Amino acid sequence: MIFGAIVAAGIGSRMNIGSVPKQFMLLGNKPIIIHTIEKFILCGRIDYIYIGVNRDWTVYMNDLLEKYKIDREKIFVVEGGDTRNDTIINIISAAEKEFGEDDSHVIVTHDAVRPFVTLKVIEENIDSALKYGACDTAAPAVDTIVEAKDGVRVSDIPNRKYLYQGQTPQSFNMMKLKRIYKSLSEEEKAVLTDACKIFLFGNEPVYLVEGESSNIKITTVGDYKIAQAMVNEEDIKLNKI
Amino acid sequence: MLNYIYQLVSPGMFAVKYSDEDFSKKVVIRPRYMAVCHADQRYYLGNRDAKILHKKLPMALIHECCGEVVYDGTNTFPRGQKVVLIPNVAPQMNIEGIYENYARGSKFLSSGCDGFMREFVCMSPDRVVPFEGVNMVVAAICEFVSVAVHAIGRFMRHTEKKFGTIGVWGCGSLSYVVCCCLRRLIPDAKICVVGKNRDKLSRFAFVHESYTTDDLPDGFEVDHAFECVGGEGSTYAIDDIIKYITPQGTAILMGVSENKVPINTRDILEKGLIFMGSSRSGREDFVKAVEFMEDYKFQQRLSNIITVDNAVTNIEAIHRVFSTDLKTPFKTVFEWDV
Numbered sequence: 171m172i173f174g175a176i177v178a179a180g181i182g183s184r185m186n187i188g189s190v191p192k193q194f195m196l197l198g199n200k201p202i203i204i205h206t207i208e209k210f211i212l213c214g215r216i217d218y219i220y221i222g223v224n225r226d227w228t229v230y231m232n233d234l235l236e237k238y239k240i241d242r243e244k245i246f247v248v249e250g251g252d253t254r255n256d257t258i259i260n261i262i263s264a265a266e267k268e269f270g271e272d273d274s275h276v277i278v279t280h281d282a283v284r285p286f287v288t289l290k291v292i293e294e295n296i297d298s299a300l301k302y303g304a305c306d307t308a309a310p311a312v313d314t315i316v317e318a319k320d321g322v323r324v325s326d327i328p329n330r331k332y333l334y335q336g337q338t339p340q341s342f343n344m345m346k347l348k349r350i351y352k353s354l355s356e357e358e359k360a361v362l363t364d365a366c367k368i369f370l371f372g373n374e375p376v377y378l379v380e381g382e383s384s385n386i387k388i389t390t391v392g393d394y395k396i397a398q399a400m401v402n403e404e405d406i407k408l409n410k411i
Numbered sequence: 412m413l414n415y416i417y418q419l420v421s422p423g424m425f426a427v428k429y430s431d432e433d434f435s436k437k438v439v440i441r442p443r444y445m446a447v448c449h450a451d452q453r454y455y456l457g458n459r460d461a462k463i464l465h466k467k468l469p470m471a472l473i474h475e476c477c478g479e480v481v482y483d484g485t486n487t488f489p490r491g492q493k494v495v496l497i498p499n500v501a502p503q504m505n506i507e508g509i510y511e512n513y514a515r516g517s518k519f520l521s522s523g524c525d526g527f528m529r530e531f532v533c534m535s536p537d538r539v540v541p542f543e544g545v546n547m548v549v550a551a552i553c554e555f556v557s558v559a560v561h562a563i564g565r566f567m568r569h570t571e572k573k574f575g576t577i578g579v580w581g582c583g584s585l586s587y588v589v590c591c592c593l594r595r596l597i598p599d600a601k602i603c604v605v606g607k608n609r610d611k612l613s614r615f616a617f618v619h620e621s622y623t624t625d626d627l628p629d630g631f632e633v634d635h636a637f638e639c640v641g642g643e644g645s646t647y648a649i650d651d652i653i654k655y656i657t658p659q660g661t662a663i664l665m666g667v668s669e670n671k672v673p674i675n676t677r678d679i680l681e682k683g684l685i686f687m688g689s690s691r692s693g694r695e696d697f698v699k700a701v702e703f704m705e706d707y708k709f710q711q712r713l714s715n716i717i718t719v720d721n722a723v724t725n726i727e728a729i730h731r732v733f734s735t736d737l738k739t740p741f742k743t744v745f746e747w748d749v
Contacts, residue, residue, distance in 0.1 A: 198431030202509055205431070208412035212481045214490045214529065221507055239435055243597075283475060286429065289441065289481070290749060384415075385425065400429045401413065 171275050172296055173265050174210040174219040178203055178282035179250025179257045191227060192388055193282035198401040202388060204238045204271065205285035211241065213292045216278065220265060222257035224248040255362055262348050275344035276300055279365055283388040286339055292339060299341035302377045306366040308334035309381035337381040340365050350374065356405045415530035415749065417729065418469040422457030425726045435513045440494060442747045444551035445527060446475035447736040455733045469486030471525035474498035477550035478701060487536040496527060497538045497697050507571045512691040513522040519691065538747040545704045549713050553704060555584065557696040559592040562663050562689035569687060570635060570661040574600040578655065580648040582606025584716060584741045585665060586639035591712050595703055603633060606652065611740055617712060619702050624651065634660050641666025646673060653678045659684040716741035722748040736743040
């Protein structure tokens, strides 16, 4: 089976706007997370969609699904964990409890706050995860990346042609992901910032899926303004025709 | 759902518009294959009046398309159903005796509102025609076929005399498709194609006769005629038609011309001719076109005039397709993979 896993357990600490987690803020006429869920619903290859939400917001999430008349038939809301990876593991546990363990299960994990994801990228993730076991959506780096290990002095400027900016979805063979995660030490788990690194720690290959610059992550007030502008922009009228 | 709409913002320049769309009570189609029409090419190249361009752009191009249903809030089609899309948006009120494509208030996608260059197209179920057994590449030109079906249907309903010999002026895609449909709809008619390009005329292997415009035999005449030339050539084609058509014949005008065309009205009156304009098509024409295309022979004839360009995965590739289309003799079809 193929499971969508929309990670929405954040509480919006970086947003500093009101008290609503960022994924629940309105973008156009709907909350950001509803746009994201709708894209996953349109992917016929995904059997079930799991949404990992902070414990205090699960009722609200369910209310939103009702309000926006999202077909509940293939959607489950589960409690998120303390970290992003904990939330993914919670989703895997819930899916396995419902549908059993199976070596062929694939999980397509995605940030709730990336509502501009395209169906094409989701499908390419599924294909890649089925073929290779793990994949990461990434777009070629536009800015030069500067490394400063001590935070003061530039220690390296890696060649940009080898650098990509990580996005989501990130998709995996579900059993493999769980197995490697469980084998990691607490120190290793503590430095994980994304799920693909679990595979790298386990010396397992992760393949690239080409991302899109429009697949932005709405994390800060600036991102939110950009996203609003993308959705609400007036038609571009060029004077010189 | 946030939809990606690839709009032409000015000739030769595209930009993505992100549109928040409600699809709960719509059929959601993922476009799969598209075909370029001369009308799209005119917008892309800026070969329209500046005022028209300013009024209509930005706008997504392409009105010839087939795709797959990915969601249906109306429970009409299963997921994965292959469909052709009807670009007419019919007005609320249907007026008896007026076809949907001529009704006041009707809209046409890619002429005044966004065409099919989008991530998803959300439509009412009556704007979608399902098909099986047609190659998607060929299904992409269904709208084009439906235009020929519509024109021939009107001709058959309104002409005053036997079908006899039908002349088709033009040797491009429209002429070819009209000939394919004439063979199917009026199998007893004799079809003569008149065009300028000998190589292109050679593709019309299934018609009875074909001639270049400067090589028409003495005594050449037709009972009826379809004008499929358009543009600057319209004047000469219409003049020829009036000259070679027999009295009380019917001439169907199908070619689009940006400029006004002078017409020899004296001879139209003397011969008592019927002149009828025909443009676009409606649902019933699409249904019939799909039925025709499900026939292997018909489908193969169509595939003979299609050039398949590489898939379009980004804006750069859209430019490539329009460039390719300028070099292909007939129809250009491409996979839409955005």
